[in-house]
Amino acid sequence: MDTDLLVVGSGFFGLTIAERAADAGLKVTVIDRRSHIGGNAYSEAEPETGIEVHRYGAHLFHTSNERVWEYVNRFTSFTNYVHRVYSTHNNQTFALPVNLHTINQFFNAAYTPDEARALVKEQAGEFEVDSAKNFYEKGIALVGRPLFEAFFAHYTAKQWQTSPEKLSGDIVSRLPVRYNYDNRYFNDKYEGLPVDGYTAWIERMADHPNITVQLNTDFFDTSQPLNKEALVGKMPIVYTGPIDRYFDYSEGNLSWRTLDFEEEVLNVGDYQGTPVMNYPDADVEFTRIHEFKHFHPERKDSYPTDKTVIMREFSRFAERDDEPYYPVNTPEDRTGLLAYRELAKKEENVFFGGRLGTYQYLDMHMAIGSALSMWDNQISQIAQDLKV
Numbered sequence: 001m002d003t004d005l006l007v008v009g010s011g012f013f014g015l016t017i018a019e020r021a022a023d024a025g026l027k028v029t030v031i032d033r034r035s036h037i038g039g040n041a042y043s044e045a046e047p048e049t050g051i052e053v054h055r056y057g058a059h060l061f062h063t064s065n066e067r068v069w070e071y072v073n074r075f076t077s078f079t080n081y082v083h084r085v086y087s088t089h090n091n092q093t094f095a096l097p098v099n100l101h102t103i104n105q106f107f108n109a110a111y112t113p114d115e116a117r118a119l120v121k122e123q124a125g126e127f128e129v130d131s132a133k134n135f136y137e138k139g140i141a142l143v144g145r146p147l148f149e150a151f152f153a154h155y156t157a158k159q160w161q162t163s164p165e166k167l168s169g170d171i172v173s174r175l176p177v178r179y180n181y182d183n184r185y186f187n188d189k190y191e192g193l194p195v196d197g198y199t200a201w202i203e204r205m206a207d208h209p210n211i212t213v214q215l216n217t218d219f220f221d222t223s224q225p226l227n228k229e230a231l232v233g234k235m236p237i238v239y240t241g242p243i244d245r246y247f248d249y250s251e252g253n254l255s256w257r258t259l260d261f262e263e264e265v266l267n268v269g270d271y272q273g274t275p276v277m278n279y280p281d282a283d284v285e286f287t288r289i290h291e292f293k294h295f296h297p298e299r300k301d302s303y304p305t306d307k308t309v310i311m312r313e314f315s316r317f318a319e320r321d322d323e324p325y326y327p328v329n330t331p332e333d334r335t336g337l338l339a340y341r342e343l344a345k346k347e348e349n350v351f352f353g354g355r356l357g358t359y360q361y362l363d364m365h366m367a368i369g370s371a372l373s374m375w376d377n378q379i380s381q382i383a384q385d386l387k388v
């Protein structure tokens with residue numbers, strides 16, 4: 001077989017490794033069990049309207065990492081899209097992330113930044129950001145109890161179905177809290193959406209004479225030649241699938257959340273006036289609604305004016321055959337993960353990466369950044385050893 005490196009999974013982590021390795025002269029085969037490349041970043045035009053739909057939920061690119069920004073710009077340019085999210089609670093719409101406007105609207109007040117800060121501190125009671133031990137404590141420390149109950153408690157119950165005492169505080173600190181009227185969702189220096197869509201970007205990463213992509217190919221299916229049993233130990237492998245799946249769940253299941261989407265084409269020009277509306281109340285089953293045309297205002301001349309595509313997002317625990325999206329990462333999961341990491345260390349010439357391969361809640365830019373580091377620190381050596 002004319003392959004120096006096998007990459008299992010064609011998401012951003014796998015493709016970054018593949019692209020770097022191909023550029024250094026290695027022959028790379030990328031396999032993916034799905035019928036398309038790009039993992040959960042895959043998007044396509046909805047056939048009736050032509051509106052780009054992110055098949056696995058909205059993906060917003062943002063980073064402050066100069067190297068990652070330079071790297072991704074080799075494959076696509078980015079629009080000047082800036083992500084903003086609103087949240088409809090008790091039939092009233094508020095701006096997220098929690099900012100001075102949210103606080104003043106919620107309390108029907110006109111607090112100054114210092115007054116709002118003092119109020120939240122009082123409402124946070126005994127909890128403090130620096131000593132908070134979990135999602136529950138950190139969330140209350142950040143925004144105080146009433147705002148936590150309104151915007152985080154039920155949304156999080158729907159999204160994770162896990163006690164907020166068992167969830168990491170890192171999940172809630174993904175969202176900034178601001179004592180001014182800035183409602184940008186992300187703090188990063190660079191932000192935007194790929195001008196020609198995610199799939200064009202992803203395809204450009206794989207478009208190299210040294211890269212062969214083979215879809216519909218399951219690494220655990222021994223009836224096809226590119227399988228785990230046949231290849232581990234025979235060539236270097238970068239594995240980006242779920243780490244528990246790799247070891248056949250020998251240390252138990254790690255818990256993952258998956259998403260279900262309900263997509264609709266509506267005969268209205270504008271359904272909700274914004275790309276993402278969150279629903280933080282317990283009586284609504286879904287967590288949010290995406291309206292995809294709003295991600296690309298610059299395409300307004302090519303998108304229909306009388307139709308729109310919306311997608312309601314529902315979260316649930318992943319069964320083994322479901323696509324895993326989010327590592328839940330409870331204390332029990334962390335114990336399991338440590339056991340899997342020990343096994344992974346002993347797996348010679350197999351490198352685990354990406355959100356699924358490391359069981360970490362990585363954003364796209366983090367997956368790409370960690371792939372570039374893995375390339376520098378581990379995989380580039382393979383190219384040198386082969387003297388290509």
Ligand code: UDP
Nearest residue numbers: 087151152153155156159171172174278280
């Ligand atoms: N979150 C929440 N209410 C919201 C938005 C977010 O409680 O309106 C919490 C929730 O637990 C979520 C986490 O903050 O899982 C991170 O939110 P983010 O929008 O970053 O999630 P993602 O887009 O990655 O699903």
